[in-house]
Each structure stands twice: as C-alpha cells, then as structure tokens.
Amino acid sequence: MKPAAFAFHQAQSVGEAVGLLAQLGGEARPIAGGQSLVPAMNLRMATPDALVDISRIPELQGWRKIGDRIHIGAATTQAALLREKDLAEHLPLLMAALPNIGHVQTRSRGTIGGSLVHADPSAEIALVAATLEAELVLRNVSGERRLSTRDFQLGALTTALEPGELLVEIVMPVADAGTRCAFRELARRHGDFALVAVAAQIAGDRLSIAVGGLEEVPRRCDKLIEKLKEANNASAAIDEAIRIELGDVVALSDIHASGSYRQHLAAVLLKDCLLEILP
Known part of the structure; x- marks a missing residue:
C-alpha cells in the first residue's frame, strides 16, 4: 500500500x-x-x-556529558550510539540493550527519540529509560518542559506529547564506577519485538529494575526493590520478591503470547538478571 x-x-x-x-x-x-x-x-x-x-538538525544529533548526566539528541540513530565505544562506560545498560533492537538496517535509520515517541510496550529504549529514570526534554514555540519517563509514556502507543511539541533530548544518569547491569529479552526471532524484556542495574546499594512487554508501559519493579532491601540475604529473597512484584500484574495477551506466559517469562528473566548483578 x-x-x-x-x-x-x-x-x-x-x-x-x-x-x-x-x-x-x-x-x-x-x-x-x-x-x-x-x-x-x-x-x-x-x-x-x-x-x-528533523533528521539533519545538528542540535538533535550525538551525545554529550554534562556533570553526572548524559544528554542524547533525539534524532541520534541507534547505530550511531552503538559505534560510540566511550558511551559504554557511562551508559552500560543502554549499550547492552541496543543490539537487541531490530536489525542492522533498522538501527541505521531508527532513532532513540523515535522509539520513545512511538511508545511500543516492548521497546528496549523505553525500558532502559524507565529503569534509569531518564528525563525527556520537550520543546515547542512557547518554550521547553521536562518530563520523567513515567509521566511521558501514558499507555501503548500513547505519550504526553502535545500538538506542536517535539522531543529534543533524552537525559540519563552517568553510571558510577563499579556499576553492574543486565539485560534480557525473549523474542520469537532476533529482531522481533520482545515478548518480555528486563533491564536491571545496581550501583553501590541502589538497584533499578524494570520489565517491558508485560503491560502497556514499562513496569518499574518498586515492590521487588523494597523487598530485597529489607532482606538480610538479597539473593535468597529473589523468588519471594518477584512473586510480590508480579502479584497484581494484569499482563498483556495477544496472538503472540498469553498473559500468563508473559508473566511466567517476566519471572524467569527477572531472576536471571538479578542473579547476574547481585553480589
């Protein structure tokens, strides 16, 4: 057509x-x-x-480090970020997720901002942004405003962008020295949208973890994090923390996977990531 x-x-x-x-x-x-x-x-x-x-606007290209934040232009392609080896030191979780997005051809054209604005429930960049509590910079003729990812992605394919507004920059926190991260997803074929994906990062005693593809927006696992904080032995409390986190989930169900299967996948991938990064 x-x-x-x-x-x-x-x-x-x-x-x-x-x-x-x-x-x-x-x-x-x-x-x-x-x-x-x-x-x-x-x-x-x-x-x-x-x-x-907007693909040729210099202001929307590339990345820069300002203090303890990384600022990424919204029209920067996923392939361009993957070529930035220095970025792995500052945003290891994002760099772990990028190779899972589509294929070489789509990453050569697809942009970090475009993925966020599209707001697919399974999108890897939206999942990383939610995990790291990124800030999104929006601009229109009247000025600029900043939103958290939680306030930006409102539902499946739905964002808080208003008519005439443009996403211009994504701001993510720099990873501390010694940061450990893990990224897992399951898709029917490499390059397909993930049925479920999990992104996790721990820096010092600060754990951040979220699940994508399970609900209409990435789910930050706040209950899980709180349960692990309370436990004397975090590794031994993983199964119970995951059970508590997923207890109230109403998972997406479609022709690709049932809600119960997605919930099972989420539990498996959450445990896999936590076992990788917890001391």
Missing part, C-alpha cells in the same frame, strides 16, 4: 521545526528515521497532512 498524500518540509534547526509544527497544525508530524511512522502511513493507520523532517 501507499501513504495518503502529504506535504514535506525539511527543517534545519529545532526552532524552525517547532515553528513549522505550530504553523501546520495538529495533523503535521515530525519524522527522523521513519521506522515506525512510514509503515503506519503505508497501511493508512497514520495519515498526517504534512511531515517535518
């Missing part, structure tokens, strides 16, 4: 991009890699009147 007719605009700066989005109205959409938007347009599931290309 082919997309419906649309106008195309090439923005050269963030200011120009948000100005175009405001001028063109609510049916205009930004596009960078197009790995989610273009297929949706081809299937007529998305029919924007206009596209604003």
Whole structure:
C-alpha cells in the first residue's frame, strides 16, 4: 500500500521545526528515521497532512556529558550510539540493550527519540529509560518542559506529547564506577519485538529494575526493590520478591503470547538478571 498524500518540509534547526509544527497544525508530524511512522502511513493507520523532517538538525544529533548526566539528541540513530565505544562506560545498560533492537538496517535509520515517541510496550529504549529514570526534554514555540519517563509514556502507543511539541533530548544518569547491569529479552526471532524484556542495574546499594512487554508501559519493579532491601540475604529473597512484584500484574495477551506466559517469562528473566548483578 501507499501513504495518503502529504506535504514535506525539511527543517534545519529545532526552532524552525517547532515553528513549522505550530504553523501546520495538529495533523503535521515530525519524522527522523521513519521506522515506525512510514509503515503506519503505508497501511493508512497514520495519515498526517504534512511531515517535518528533523533528521539533519545538528542540535538533535550525538551525545554529550554534562556533570553526572548524559544528554542524547533525539534524532541520534541507534547505530550511531552503538559505534560510540566511550558511551559504554557511562551508559552500560543502554549499550547492552541496543543490539537487541531490530536489525542492522533498522538501527541505521531508527532513532532513540523515535522509539520513545512511538511508545511500543516492548521497546528496549523505553525500558532502559524507565529503569534509569531518564528525563525527556520537550520543546515547542512557547518554550521547553521536562518530563520523567513515567509521566511521558501514558499507555501503548500513547505519550504526553502535545500538538506542536517535539522531543529534543533524552537525559540519563552517568553510571558510577563499579556499576553492574543486565539485560534480557525473549523474542520469537532476533529482531522481533520482545515478548518480555528486563533491564536491571545496581550501583553501590541502589538497584533499578524494570520489565517491558508485560503491560502497556514499562513496569518499574518498586515492590521487588523494597523487598530485597529489607532482606538480610538479597539473593535468597529473589523468588519471594518477584512473586510480590508480579502479584497484581494484569499482563498483556495477544496472538503472540498469553498473559500468563508473559508473566511466567517476566519471572524467569527477572531472576536471571538479578542473579547476574547481585553480589
């Protein structure tokens, strides 16, 4: 199938991009890699009147370290980040997750911001962002606002982005020396969307862990973390902590996997990650 007719605009700066989005109205959409938007347009599931290309805006490319935070431009491709060997020292969990995203071809076009805005429940970048409690920087013609990932991703394919607003930057905390992390996912084939994925990181006595693909948004495992903190022997308390965490889950169920199977996978992958990183 082919997309419906649309106008195309090439923005050269963030200011120009948000100005175009405001001028063109609510049916205009930004596009960078197009790995989610273009297929949706081809299937007529998305029919924007206009596209604003942000892929060549220098401000939205690359990463920089400022204090104890890493700032990543939203139009930076997943492949570009994978080539940044120095980034593994600062964001080891993100670098562990990136090879699991799609294939070489899709990572060459797909962007970190595009994945977050698409808000698929199984997306690896959204899972890492939730685990690390990343901050997302949004901009429109009126100014800038910052949201936590918890406040940004509201549901499956649903975010807090308002008409005319553009995700410009993702801010993640720098990993401390000695940080240990683990990433696991199960997909039917490599490159498919994960049925369930788990991301975990421990720095000193601070544990962060979340599950993707289980519910409409990544689930930060706060109950599990609290249970392990209370235990005299964290490793011995893993099974009970996982049981408590998943006790109230209403897991997604579809043609790919039932809710009960996803819940079982979550328990297995959570335990696998915790055994890898806990002392």
